[in-house]
Amino acid sequence: MGGTTFYDHDLAYAGIASRDEGTSQERSAVMKYRVLIVDDDPEIARGLEAHLAEEGLETLCVEEGDSVIPTLREAKKKGRPIDLILLDIGLQGSESGFDLCPKIREHAPSTLVFFLTGHTSSEDQVSGLRLKADDYITKPCEGKVVAVKVKEAISRRRIHPDVPCGDLRSGPFFYDKAREQVRYFEKVLVLTPLEHRILTVLISRAGRPQKRDDLIDECWVEMPDGKDTSNHDQRRNVDVQIKKIRAKLKEIREDPNPKDVIQTHTELGYSLNDEL
DSSP: OOSOOOEEEOHHHHTGGGOOSSOHHHHHHHTTOEEEEEOSOHHHHHHHHHHHHHTTOEEEEESSGGGHHHHHHHHHHTTOOOOEEEEETTOSSSOOHHHHHHHHHHHOTTSEEEEEESOOOHHHHHHHHHTTOSEEEESSOOHHHHHHHHHHHHHHHHHOTTSOTTOEEETTEEEETTTTEEEETTEEOOOOHHHHHHHHHHHHTTTSOEEHHHHHHHHOOBOTTSOBGGGSSHHHHHHHHHHHHHHHHHHHOOSSOHHHHEEEETTTEEEEOTTO
16 A cells, blocks of 8 residues: 555544533543554545544544554653554554554553454454454444444543453453453353353443343354344343343352342343442
8 A cells, every 4th residue: 555544533523522412521531532543444444433433532543554653652742642452453564463462562551452353263363362452353343333342441441440451340240351251259150152242241331221232233143054143032032141141140149139230121121230
């Protein structure tokens, strides 16, 4: 590709000031979140920018790996450091996303890194996790889901800066990303992949009701045999999965009541009790 393309999109141009949801204080806090998109596909970068802007985040974009470290340095120098990097693994040029990740960790250890890739092999995912990536997102991806994940991850890091990258903690729950385990009162929960996804979403947003439809969008994936589970009584299946998770919580500990741990919101969905 030609020279590096660099964009700095201020929130004033994203129309965030006109949004009326949340308090002005909350909007002010979100406006400080900055995301660096490193992808040599302009169409993908623009799509991600649009969804991130809808969530109230500032974005910068570079197309080449050589520009990443200078961009981080310049942002820090200006007192506006990057909170999270969406890093494409398959960058054109001398350095891949895998090559860049250790350098990012060296120059900006507190900056979160989400890998973007069109490769779905387990080997690539393992390589990414070993490099301490905070998440691994395969393309094509749902931009809105990515944007929400990004905002939640930055928010958690701001609130719990001492918690290792990718880990989650809420009351008696602890999600160990490196081991892909959820512990409840220090005991490991044996969960199916679907139960695992649902519970980690609830842990990451403890205290906030999650709609059944949103859980379906984020947690249901196409199965290896090509059968899309989301086509089969979706909302009812959410209820079934929650019931199974509660049963597993009860096996570990009956008090507190699992129905008080994962709370039901009639006609809406579920939330994890953040007051335990």
